Amino acid sequence: MRYFSFLLFAGLLLALGSCRTDFETVASKGELAFSRDTIYLDTVFSNIGSSTYTLKVYNHSKNDINIPTINLGKRSNSKYRMTVDGMTGVNGKEFSNVTLLAKDSLYIFIETTAAATDANPTDFLYTDNIEFDAGTNLQKVELVTLIQDAVFLYPQKFIDGSTETVTINDEKTYGFYLDESDAINGNELNFSNKKPYVIYGYAAVPEGKTVTFAAGARVHFHADSGLIVSKNASLKINGTTSTTDKLEGEVLFEGDRLEPLYDNIPGQWGTIWLQNGTKNNSINHLTLKNATIGLLIENNTDQLTIENSQIYDCTNYGILAKSALITGQNLVINSAGQASLACTYGGDYKFTHCTFNNNWNGNSPTSVLVNNFELGATPEVKNLTQATFNNCIIYGSYSNHLSLSKKDAATFNYSFNNCLIKYFGSSTNALYQFTTDSAHYTNIILNQDPAFYKTSLNNFNIDATSAAFAKGNSSYLIPTDITGATRSLPPDLGAYQTKEFPKKT
Missing domain, CATH: 2.160.20 (Pectate Lyase C-like)
Structure with a gap:
């Protein structure tokens, strides 16, 4: 019985030791991969919240890594907000020490609520970016939204x-x-x-x-x-x-x-x-x-x-x-x-x-x-x-x-x-x-x-x-169809006069 207990205790120690690498990470080296280089949040009305858009971040290396920072480029002034693997960070703008396991990925969900005055007055685009790490390891994903005044x-x-x-x-x-x-x-x-x-x-x-x-x-x-x-x-x-x-x-x-x-x-x-x-x-x-x-x-x-x-x-x-x-x-x-x-x-x-x-x-x-x-x-x-x-x-x-x-x-x-x-x-x-x-x-x-x-x-x-x-x-006969095209005689049935289109796909 004592021998069995010793083997069980030794087995537990061995198991804990073999899992230890899950808690050891190396610093990110700027080698993250992304599902998209730019997130287009489509068109939103001024001060009306957008839908939620998804970015997937990949770690293709064999090591568990630590990403020191994930931030919106404009930090607290950004009109975007995000969650990183369910975490809200600092007001949805700044995140620190995010762990990404080897051969794994994490999800970032992005939304925005912005006014027309926040957008570029020439093209009505509001832009920012998500920054991963800093210095020589800095990687960015661009964020673009068209703001429509109403x-x-x-x-x-x-x-x-x-x-x-x-x-x-x-x-x-x-x-x-x-x-x-x-x-x-x-x-x-x-x-x-x-x-x-x-x-x-x-x-x-x-x-x-x-x-x-x-x-x-x-x-x-x-x-x-x-x-x-x-x-x-x-x-x-x-x-x-x-x-x-x-x-x-x-x-x-x-x-x-x-x-x-x-x-x-x-x-x-x-x-x-x-x-x-x-x-x-x-x-x-x-x-x-x-x-x-x-x-x-x-x-x-x-x-x-x-x-x-x-x-x-x-x-x-x-x-x-x-x-x-x-x-x-x-x-x-x-x-x-x-x-x-x-x-x-x-x-x-x-x-x-x-x-x-x-x-x-x-x-x-x-x-x-x-x-x-x-x-x-x-x-x-x-x-x-x-x-x-x-x-x-x-x-x-x-x-x-x-x-x-x-x-x-x-x-x-x-x-x-x-x-x-x-x-x-x-x-x-x-x-x-x-x-x-x-x-x-x-x-x-x-x-x-x-x-x-x-x-x-x-x-x-x-x-x-x-x-x-x-x-x-x-x-x-109604002389013109719904598009303004002139109807021929005898006319076609329905709202449209015959029109040739590219082959159906």
Whole structure:
């Protein structure tokens, strides 16, 4: 027993001795390797925090090393901050005696919050670097961020600590009313293209007022934010045709995260809400992305005209209309959790040369939904005066991309003329008699591929191989397409006239 205890004790000593090298380090010799030489933190708005970016630092040597210092070049004055393997150091700016084991690596996470005044006035770049060690062993990784100045619109905070609100359906919501004589911003009802706008909470248009968006205006909505157009108020979006991929003439509505990672992420903000009784609304050349509901339109007895516009990547609907009056031309909607276009609770709708697609991943959403009821509403059923679709494409990645639902004996007028439709559903349902019901369907192309250029990039151009090529009826012609190109005769279906593109990859 004593012999066994001696062997156990000796074994423990040997084990401890063999691990001792884990605690012995040699000084760094400036031979660190990095996952990147420069960290580009993409574009951020003035005084709005960035996403977190990662740098990986490697020790390829056979020795455990000690890095005497890891610092931001501007030290405590830097607008960057970082953690090193979970350590915060001195205010996220300076770190001492960091151990990096042999053949191992460590992670550095970097963020920034900087103002436009911190950036270089000629290129709006804010820069710094991460310095590893000093003297002859000094190594650097550059940090670069583009700071964009903006107009910030948000609810006021009152002396008693309460915050400004707006009333939506008798409930108070975090928001504010746009002021045409604001002491700081001037007329908040006129959105120009001089600076982008960032909105916190719901910006509401007061009754009887008109909000106008000039060509090239950029509006970014924070989480749980949006725009409300009140009763008797009006919305005017005055975008124009763009000649480059920068969409310089478009009015752009999207979230306030500018990093490429967020380009196609839905649900980053709320909605554009045209409430009951709005009037004289018009939308031209709008690109709207990443909302929960792109446009929510209810009970507008004045016609909304929406032309040459695009709505992408919305959590629930691209457009949700309730008893609305809408005319749409050269409209493209793609990727929504329930329906790209929903014309519900009756109403009056006419869409010409539009592309309604849905590539939402999961839950088998549809592209076009039309019904004449709303459960729980009073009355529950309303007349569908018309739902007319001319020279349109209704398509997507699932089996059925048209959903028609009629309740009771209320009026339910619908017609599809010269449209390409994807529908593999029941052939006995009276609402979907595409080839025999001439009162509701004329010249329907059923279940043929429109051969969109690249739906993953929201590019719905077609070429001569498309089943929609030259299949339109000239009597419904809109002379130019969504890009301003002249349509040929007979026209193509959808919002785009045929255009040749490089071979798909």
